[in-house]
Amino acid sequence: MELVLDRLTKQYGPKIAVDRVSARLRPGVYGLLGANGAGKTTIMRMICGILRPSSGEISLDGRSIAELGGEYRARLGYLPQDFGYYPEFTALDFMEYMAALKGVDARAARARSLELLDRVGLAGEEHRRIRTFSGGMKQRLGIAQAVLNDPDVLVLDEPTAGLDPKERVRFRNLIAGFATDKIVLLSTHIVSDVEYIADSILMMRAGSFIMQGSPAEVVRGVKGMVWEARVPVRKADELASRVPVVNVHHDGDGMATVRFLSSEPHVAELSAVPVAPTLEDLYLHVFDESGAEHTGAAVPVTAVEGQRCSRRRGVHFGGGRHA
Amino acid sequence: MKGNREDALERDLSALYRSDRELFLSEQGSNGRSELIEECASACERELTLEASATSPHMQLGGFLFAQVRFTRSVVWTAFAFVALLTAVAPHVETEGPLGSQVLSAAGGLTALVCLASVTRSKPFGMGELEAACPFNAVSVVVARLLLMGLASALVLAVGAVASGIEGVGVARALLLMGAPYLIACAGGLMCARRVSSPDARGAAIAWASAVTATGAMLFYAAPSAYAQTSAWMWILVCAVAGVWCTREVRAWVGASASGFIPETRRTPAWR
Numbered sequence: 001m002e003l004v005l006d007r008l009t010k011q012y013g014p015k016i017a018v019d020r021v022s023a024r025l026r027p028g029v030y031g032l033l034g035a036n037g038a039g040k041t042t043i044m045r046m047i048c049g050i051l052r053p054s055s056g057e058i059s060l061d062g063r064s065i066a067e068l069g070g071e072y073r074a075r076l077g078y079l080p081q082d083f084g085y086y087p088e089f090t091a092l093d094f095m096e097y098m099a100a101l102k103g104v105d106a107r108a109a110r111a112r113s114l115e116l117l118d119r120v121g122l123a124g125e126e127h128r129r130i131r132t133f134s135g136g137m138k139q140r141l142g143i144a145q146a147v148l149n150d151p152d153v154l155v156l157d158e159p160t161a162g163l164d165p166k167e168r169v170r171f172r173n174l175i176a177g178f179a180t181d182k183i184v185l186l187s188t189h190i191v192s193d194v195e196y197i198a199d200s201i202l203m204m205r206a207g208s209f210i211m212q213g214s215p216a217e218v219v220r221g222v223k224g225m226v227w228e229a230r231v232p233v234r235k236a237d238e239l240a241s242r243v244p245v246v247n248v249h250h251d252g253d254g255m256a257t258v259r260f261l262s263s264e265p266h267v268a269e270l271s272a273v274p275v276a277p278t279l280e281d282l283y284l285h286v287f288d289e290s291g292a293e294h295t296g297a298a299v300p301v302t303a304v305e306g307q308r309c310s311r312r313r314g315v316h317f318g319g320g321r322h323a
Numbered sequence: 324m325k326g327n328r329e330d331a332l333e334r335d336l337s338a339l340y341r342s343d344r345e346l347f348l349s350e351q352g353s354n355g356r357s358e359l360i361e362e363c364a365s366a367c368e369r370e371l372t373l374e375a376s377a378t379s380p381h382m383q384l385g386g387f388l389f390a391q392v393r394f395t396r397s398v399v400w401t402a403f404a405f406v407a408l409l410t411a412v413a414p415h416v417e418t419e420g421p422l423g424s425q426v427l428s429a430a431g432g433l434t435a436l437v438c439l440a441s442v443t444r445s446k447p448f449g450m451g452e453l454e455a456a457c458p459f460n461a462v463s464v465v466v467a468r469l470l471l472m473g474l475a476s477a478l479v480l481a482v483g484a485v486a487s488g489i490e491g492v493g494v495a496r497a498l499l500l501m502g503a504p505y506l507i508a509c510a511g512g513l514m515c516a517r518r519v520s521s522p523d524a525r526g527a528a529i530a531w532a533s534a535v536t537a538t539g540a541m542l543f544y545a546a547p548s549a550y551a552q553t554s555a556w557m558w559i560l561v562c563a564v565a566g567v568w569c570t571r572e573v574r575a576w577v578g579a580s581a582s583g584f585i586p587e588t589r590r591t592p593a594w595r
Contacts, residue, residue, distance in 0.1 A: 048456040050583045070458040078456035084449020088396060100390030101457035101464070103383050145453075155456075 001061060001152055002026050003047070003183050008056035010042050010207075017042045019207040020056065025183045029175070031194025032187040033279075034204035035287050040187040041081055043204075044157050047185065048078045060153070074103055077151035079142045081158045085130045091117060091141055092126040095148065102149040109148075116144040120174060136167035140174070147178050154184045160193045172197050191280045201279065203286060210286070215279055222277045222285050228259050229272035244288045246281055261285050387459045391467040395441060402437040403475050406430050410483025410501065414490035423492065424500055425543040427483055431501035432536030434479050435508030438472040439528040442576075443516040446524040446584040455583035465580040469573065476505065499558035504539050506565035508532040513572040517579050524584075 003025040010018040018039045032040050045051040047058060049065055049072065058065045065072040085094055095113035096106075104112065117126050120140040130138065139159060146154060156175065160168045168190075175184065176197045188194055194201065194215075201218050203211035211218050226246070231239065236248050236256040246259040260272075261281060413426035445451045445461060454461040480501050487497030512528035519527045 045452075045583075045585070049460075050452060050455045050585070052582075070460070073456060073460065074458045076456060078453065080452045080456075082449055082452070084451070084453060086394075086444065086448050086450060089394075093394065097390055097394050098453070098457070100383070100387050101454060101459045103387070103458045105383055106386045106389070109386075 001183065003153055004057075004059045005043075005047070006057045006059070008043065008046060008058065009054045010039075010046060010051060011054040016207055018046070018053075021204075021207070021209055022056075023202065023209060023212065025185065027181050027183055028199035029179050029184045029186060029194075029197050030200050030202055031198030032185060032202045032204060033189065033191065033194065033283060034187075035189060038204045039207040040204055041157055042207075044078075044155050044185065044187060047153070048076060048155055049073060074149060075152040077146035077149065077154045079139075079146040079156045079159055081161070083138060083142045085138075087129070087131050089130050090127050091122055091130060091133075094130060094141065095126075095145060098145040099148050104149055112148060113144075116147065117141075119177075120144045121170070135162050136164065136170075139163060139167070139171060143171070143174055143178070152182055154178065154182050156184070156186045158188055159186065160188060160190060168193060191278075191283050195279045203283075205286065219277050219279055219282050222261065222282045224274060225261050225263050225285065226259065226275050226277040226281045227262060227272040228257060228275050230255055230257050232256070244284055246284055261288075384459075387463065388467060391464070391471055395468075395471065399437060399441050400475075403434070403479055406433045406437065407479045407482045409433070410479060411486040413483065414487045414492045414497070422547075425540060425547070427487070427497055427500040428504050428539045428543070429536055430479070430483060431503065431505035432508050432532060432539060434476050434501070435505045435512065436529055436532035436536065438476055438509060439512040439516070439532050440525060441472055442468045443513070443525045443528045444468075445580065446516060446521050447526070449521065451580060451584035453583075455581070461580040461583050462577055465577050469577075480505070496555060496558075499555060499562055503558055503561045503565060504535050506562060506569045508535040510565055510569035510572045511535065513569075513576045517572070517576055521584060 005021055005023045005025075008018055008021045009016065021039075021043060032043070034040050042051065046053050047065075049069075052066075060068065060072055060075070086097075089097065092110075092113055095117065096109050099109035099113060100106070114123075114126065117123060120143060122137060122140055122144070125133070125137065130141065133141065143156070143159065146156065159175070160171050163171060172193060175186065178184070179197070186194060186198065198215060201211065201213060201215055202209055203218065211221070229239075230251070233250065233254060233256045236245075236258050239245060239258055239260060240248070244261040246261060248259075249257045251257060259275070259281075261284065410427060410430045413423050413430060416423045416426055442465070445454060445464060451461050454464050480498060483501050484494045484497045488494040508531065511531045515527035515531045516524040
């Protein structure tokens, strides 16, 4: 099974939201990382057939999804970023309603709905109205409806946004459990949510994929650039104005341990030691607050299969800033 | 050496399986094994049947349509029943008189209000995007609701027409009196729902339909005789124009549903 994005572009007038993105997705978990406005949701909506691309094509096993239509959507599961529901629905009502839209037989729908509600930890809540659910419960209900039809392609848009750490861990485990033999595309700007479960990272900026590879592969891009130094607190603030600082931990004795990014050798004055980079370090390096481009020698771009490098047209969304 | 080790492992595994089998047979008896095999085969058959029926390649159109009926709130059907009663009673209010005409017109506007409250639900509650990604997508949902509400409306208007016919008011005139405000309310309601932001969509549609009903009442009270004696040709013209407008708005609404009612402002990122 293979989902192919071929030079996908989405343009709104002069503004380009997605710029000739190409990728081949095979069964596995893909983490789509990028700042707000990078184009993640737009890509996901195009993959789900909700938005039509301005140009380019999406195909599943060699057939265009536009041509497949309902047949493709029968193999798709989607959890949008803003998850809506009818206010009078109970959890079971909602699942059975979605089952009807997904073409699941009515007799099988109830059994499957109850099984999935149990699996996502909502057993006993099936007759409760969704509007009384907490954020975490709603998201779990969302993932349950997304896998109702046992989809081959599962698209989850910012599924952990707004969840507390415990809920996020639970959600990650749920996704990992559902991901067998499926193409799972998970978008987030919370790096730790994908670091542990993603087989492949797709990093996105200004409507384009700038990096693709396993977490270990992409992280190599900042190898030798991540340092930790124990400095006086005042110096920590000064350091933050000179280099990108990943984390400052105040040790309580007037000193602070600073984790920062730098490719320059001046760090010897700080007695800084190199540390193993993480995905978060890479993310901060790529999307630093200065908005500076980091596609030169400092962070080698891992070519995405099929991606053409060409000049940028029009005005691009997203960029090197956090929203 | 390696070959000897592998052979030894094979022998150990065979011995383990043999001892497991002998233990099972000693506990379950000689029939136990064949029963276990039969149970496994039956379980596999059940699972395959469940899988096959769960996602039928022809998709469950009947199930989808039934779900649209099942998940329409009972208050909607109650409201339709109330308006149908109103249309049945209207000709008795004042046969051929202005008040009867006004009640029929009000019933037309109220029927549209009930329809719009149901047809526009996906947008304000953010369900459009979820529905758009399903085999029976948001377009299917909208079309199904339009058909369902359209049938119910037709029934209500038919009740009013038949009651009017029985009272000698005239079937055609009754249909025109109800049809004009109904079509104007539906057309404007869908237009308002489509153009305002998602949370306000349903409220805007209902507000429009209420305004049309209220305007009809105001026109009546301003000049009741003129209202009731407006020529049939004028009503036909109003119905025709409103019908064309309604058709365009229905098409536009169905078109908007194809992209899950995603608001234009949300298609572009928060920062620009």
